[in-house]
Amino acid sequence: xxxxxxxxxxxxxxxxxxxxxxxxxxxxxxxxxxxxxxxxxxxxxxxxxxxxxxxxxxxxxxxxxxxxxxxxxxxxxxxxxxxxxxxxxxxxxxxxxxxxxxxxxxxxxxxx
Amino acid sequence: xxxxxxxxxxxxxxxxxxxxxxxxxxxxxxxxxxxxxxxxxxxxxxxxxxxxxxxxxxxxxxxxxxxxxxxxxxxxxxxxxxxxxxxxxxxxxxxxxxxxxxxxxxxxxxxxx
Numbered sequence: 230x231x232x233x234x235x236x237x238x239x240x241x242x243x244x245x246x247x248x249x250x251x252x253x254x255x256x257x258x259x260x261x262x263x264x265x266x267x268x269x270x271x272x273x274x275x276x277x278x279x280x281x282x283x284x285x286x287x288x289x290x291x292x293x294x295x296x297x298x299x300x301x302x303x304x305x306x307x308x309x310x311x312x313x314x315x316x317x318x319x320x321x322x323x324x325x326x327x328x329x330x331x332x333x334x335x336x337x338x339x340x341x
Numbered sequence: 342x343x344x345x346x347x348x349x350x351x352x353x354x355x356x357x358x359x360x361x362x363x364x365x366x367x368x369x370x371x372x373x374x375x376x377x378x379x380x381x382x383x384x385x386x387x388x389x390x391x392x393x394x395x396x397x398x399x400x401x402x403x404x405x406x407x408x409x410x411x412x413x414x415x416x417x418x419x420x421x422x423x424x425x426x427x428x429x430x431x432x433x434x435x436x437x438x439x440x441x442x443x444x445x446x447x448x449x450x451x452x453x454x
Contacts, residue, residue, distance in 0.1 A: 272431060272444045278441050331387075
C-alpha cells in the first residue's frame with residue numbers, strides 16, 4: 230500500500246532563516262505531487278504541483294520554492310522565511326491530476 | 342477560473358440531527374468532484390467522490406453526496422450525525438485547466454453530544 234511521509238511535524242524558525250520541508254511517497258511510482266498551505270477558515274491553497282522529476286508548477290507568487298530531485302520526493306524550501314510564511318503545510322500525491330489526492334500528516338511551521 | 346464555494350463556514354448540530362453541507366462549483370468542464378474530511382489531529386482523507394454514473398454517491402461512514410449538474414452543486418448529506426463526526430469538511434473540483442484540484446474554504450462541523 231502507499232504511504233506518504235512529511236517531516237518535520239512541527240518547526241519553529243526565526244524570520245530570515247532558511248526552510249526545508251520534505252515529503253516522500255512510498256508504494257507508487259511517478260506520482261503527481263502537491264504542496265498546500267492550510268489556513269484556518271481559508272481552506273487549502275495550492276502552492277506547487279509536480280507531474281515528474283524536475284517539473285514544478287507554481288500556483289501563487291511567493292517566498293517559497295519547490296523541488297523534486299527524485300520520483301517520490303518533494304521538497305518545499307525558502308531562502309529567507311517571513312512571518313507570513315507561518316502555517317500548516319500539507320503534501321499530497323495522486324495517480325492522475327484530477328484523481329483522488331492522498332494527504333500527508335502535515336508540518337506546522339511557526340516563524341517568529 | 343474554477344471556484345468552489347462552501348457557504349457554511351461553521352455548522353453546529355446535536356447528535357442524531359440530519360446534516361447537509363453545501364458545495365457549489367463554477368466550472369463544469371471536467372466533473373470529478375470530491376469531499377474530504379479532516380478529523381481533529383488526523384490526516385485529510387477522502388470521504389467520497391463522483392466521476393460519472395449515478396449522481397448519488399455513497400462514501401465512508403454513512404455519508405452521501407448528490408451531483409446536480411444543472412445547479413453546479415455537490416452537497417454532502419448524512420441522515421444522522423454522531424459526536425465523532427466533528428471535523429472540517431472540504432469540497433473540491435478540478436480547475437479549468439484540469440491540472441489540479443480547487444478546494445473550497447471548508448466547513449467546520451461541530452456535533453454536540
